[in-house]
Amino acid sequence: MDDDSSTGVSMDDIMTFGNLKLISELSPLKDRIQSFEDKHGCSIAAFEARLRKLPEDFELWDDFIEWKAYEDGLKDLESKLKKE
Numbered sequence: 001m002d003d004d005s006s007t008g009v010s011m012d013d014i015m016t017f018g019n020l021k022l023i024s025e026l027s028p029l030k031d032r033i034q035s036f037e038d039k040h041g042c043s044i045a046a047f048e049a050r051l052r053k054l055p056e057d058f059e060l061w062d063d064f065i066e067w068k069a070y071e072d073g074l075k076d077l078e079s080k081l082k083k084e
Contacts, residue, residue: 019081023081025077026074026077026078029073029074030074032066032067032070033067033071033074036066036067036070039063040063044064044067044071047063047064047067048064051064
């Protein structure tokens with residue numbers, strides 16, 4: 001058993017906690033991504049393509065930048081979960 005005799009916590013417990021923490025961070029990111037998909041009626045790839053064809057619109061670009069950050073954060077968390 002990998003228990004630390006002073007705490008009774010194993011390495012498996014620590015890894016499980018770490019995974020649960022990452023999983024709990026996924027939901028808010030997915031919710032924000034879904035809200036952008038609902039707002040604009042498309043995926044981020046389609047939105048970016050549409051955005052590049054339109055005259056410059058700072059509000060739309062702000063949405064894109066924020067949306068992209070959520071997408072990148074989601075990919076990062078999913079990558080960390082796969083490594084665990």
